[in-house]
Amino acid sequence: MTEKLWKLKEGIKLDDDIAEEVAKIACGLKSLAIYTALACENEDDPKELQEVVDAGVEAMNKLFDH
Numbered sequence: 055m056t057e058k059l060w061k062l063k064e065g066i067k068l069d070d071d072i073a074e075e076v077a078k079i080a081c082g083l084k085s086l087a088i089y090t091a092l093a094c095e096n097e098d099d100p101k102e103l104q105e106v107v108d109a110g111v112e113a114m115n116k117l118f119d120h
Contacts (some may be wrong), residue, residue, distance in 0.1 A: 060118040068117075080114045087111050 060077040062068060068076065090107045094100030 063119050066117050080118055083110045083114055
């Protein structure tokens with residue numbers, strides 16, 4: 055059995071299959087957050103994109119300990 059990418063926070067209940075798929079989304083979002091931070095350094099007005107990414111990361115942090 056492979057190690058899980060993300061551990062659900064205490065009290066969060068998800069079916070294992072669903073949690074695995076959500077964890078994949080979380081990994082993609084975390085990668086996007088890193089990319090966005092780097093890309094936004096070169097943009098004139100990255101605020102809207104950064105807000106969208108930040109909202110996704112905040113939602114992810116409510117579900118997972120990582």
